[in-house]
Amino acid sequence: MKKYIAPIIDVKKYGGKQVAIVSGRVIASGRTLDEALRRAKKIVPHKPLSEIRVFSVPKTLSVIYHVL
DSSP, X not given: XXXXXXXXXXXXXXXXXXXXXXTTEEEEEESSHHHHHHHHHHHOTTSOGGGOEEEEOOSSOOOOOOOO
């Protein structure tokens, strides 16, 4: 099983946007899912979509817990 690395996402910079993450790094963002994925595929065209994670960033600070 592959271990997932969760990055720290700057709410001031990405609040209200969709962010695309590869290997624990934010590589692209956009106002919509389609826009974020399109930008991500331009940056890492060799990566399959299954390796690109997209998250919606809240407009205000939130705490998200991930339990294994």
